Amino acid sequence: MKKIVKSLLLVAFLGSFNACNDDEPPLPDNVAGFESAEKGFEGEETEVKITLSRAVDVATPISVSVTPTQLTYGNEFTTTPAVANNAIALSVPAGQSSASFKVTKKAGILLDGDESIAFKITSVGAPALVGTATDLKLSFKAIVSEGTSIQLNGIAGQEPGSSAANSVFLDLSSNTQTAVLRDSWDLGFYSGADFRVIINGTNGASALAVNKSDINAVTAADIVADSLAVGQGMGKLALVDDAKGDLSKTVIKEISASDADNKVYILNRKGGSATVLPADQLYKIRIVRKGTGYSVQYAKLNETTFKTVDVAKDAASNFEDISLEKGAAVDVEPAKDKWDLQWGYSMYYTNFGTGMIPYGFSDLVFTNRQANVEAAEVLTTTATYDAFAESNLAGITFSKDADAIGSKWRITSGGTVGVKTDRFYLIKDPAGNIYKLRFVSFHANDGGERGKPKLEYKLVKKGA
Known part of the structure; x- marks a missing residue:
């Protein structure tokens, strides 16, 4: 009799458990859409991306119609993949949440600037659906956007997390x-008049100098590896670059015209959580000037010979970047006048009661300080986002600091995790355009997704 009672109780429990599962709300539709409704470009090639709400379990086809205005496919432009029957066939790979295609201008053609292409998502295969952001106008000239809503994609095929794999650069206009994958680069070389070098703070990098100028003479015996640890209460600000973007406060001192003055540095290329890579993954580097550019000597810490890579300055860029693992230049930042904000994980700083120390976390927003982008915070007690207009700009003080926005736009602890709704920001871009910008979501608590923040912005004043 006891066995029968136990069996009945077990059945009742399982039934109750399954009923609870049945009561769980279903996931919202997984929909596809363009990142914005309008886009312009001045170069020879641009990428157009279609994103899904979340990753798919199976390869998912997407069809995009192509309607050019004052352009003929094959004569003035081409696409990759190619257009067939006035459409582009794409596929989102299993495990991914986006697909893209490239539009390339034909070499040697002259355009008036009135040319454009209308793209429309016409079908999406199961398990996804066509969303609402189905149309994109691509103008064959630079545009000054009137504003849009956009979701940044910091996730690179992995599960969402606070430390997104990508840094995301945003150009408002x-x-x-x-x-860009945070782990894709190690050193950035300033293209301005000064000879300055940054380390990859978005990868939790840290570095320290060794009082030697012969890179082959430096070994693991010259440092205590744990002294490179930063984050989680460890380390000093002297091990990381200035969070405000001041190039006079980089770990690596200004590269001297006198070779003998340029010391060797030990680089922990990936850290941030009080971790230091094993000795066979630490790099020793020494940088000297070469003409108007740089020459980098580098090797693993205990190697007795070094390799060299030369870096030329490019006036179109803030920095030229290299990967030590690849031993070559890599593309990171867009052109210096083609981005305004950078979102992602980075080394920053905090105070645990003993003074400022380095601290790494995600959802930091930096402005493009080197291209003179400026920002200001506006509290809604002063003016609401919707009502703010050009007439409200009087008396606004803009900041040149790269961390003018930083982490001030959100809360990440306690029961109130989410976007702060009592403030928004003004961004002045390199062309003098001023946008108002507010964050919409970034966390499940505010209806968003960690690693894919949503924001919206609107043009307040057009540059001269």
Whole structure:
């Protein structure tokens, strides 16, 4: 009799458990859409991306119709994949949440600037659906956006997390975002008049100098590896670059015209959580000037010979970047006048009661300080986002600091995790355009997704 009672109780429990599962709300539709409704470009090639609400379990086809205005496919432009029957066939790979195609201008053609292409998502295969952001106008000239809503994609095929794999650069005037893997680069070389070098703070990098100028003479015996640890209460600000973007406060001192003055540095290329890579993954580097550019000597810490890579300055860029693992230049930032904000994980700083120390976390927003982008915070007690207009700009003080927005736009602890709704921001871009911008969501608590923040912005004043 006891066995029967136990069996009945077990059945009742399982039934109750399954009923609870049945009561769980279903996931919302997984929909596809363009990142913005309008985009412009001045170069020879641009990428157009279609994103899904979340990753798909199976390869998912997408069809995009192509309607050019004052252009003929094959004569003035081409696409990759190619257009067939006035459409582009794409596929989102299993495990991914986006697909893209490239539009390339034909070499040697002259355009008036009135040319454009209308793209429309016409079908999406199961398990996804066509969303609402189905149309994109691509103008064959630079545009000054009137504003849009956009979701940044910091996730690179992995599960969402606070430390997104991508850094995302956003250009407000062209409605363009550029995602770059944080782990793809190590050193950035300033293209301005000074000879300055940055380390990859978005990868939790840290570095320290060794009082030697012969890179082959430096070994693991010259440092205590744990002294490179930063984050989680460890380390000093002297091990990381200035969070405000001041190039006079980089770990690597200004590269001297006198070779003998340029010391060797030990680089922990990936850290941030009080971790240091094993000795066989630490790099020793020494940088000297070469003409108007740089020459980098580099090797693993205990190697007795070094390799060299030369870096030329490019006036179109803030920095030229290299990967030590590849031993070559890599593309990171867009052109210096083609981005305004950078979102992602980075080394920053905090105070645990003993003074400021380095601290790494995600959802930091930096402005493009080197291209003179400025920002200001406006509290809604002063003016609401919707009501703010050009007439409200009087008396606004803009900041040149790269961290003018930083982490001030959100809360990440306690029961109130989410976007702060009592403030928004003004962004002045390199062309003098001023946008108002507010964050919409970034966390499940505010209806968003960690690693894919949503924001919206609107032009307040057009540059001269």
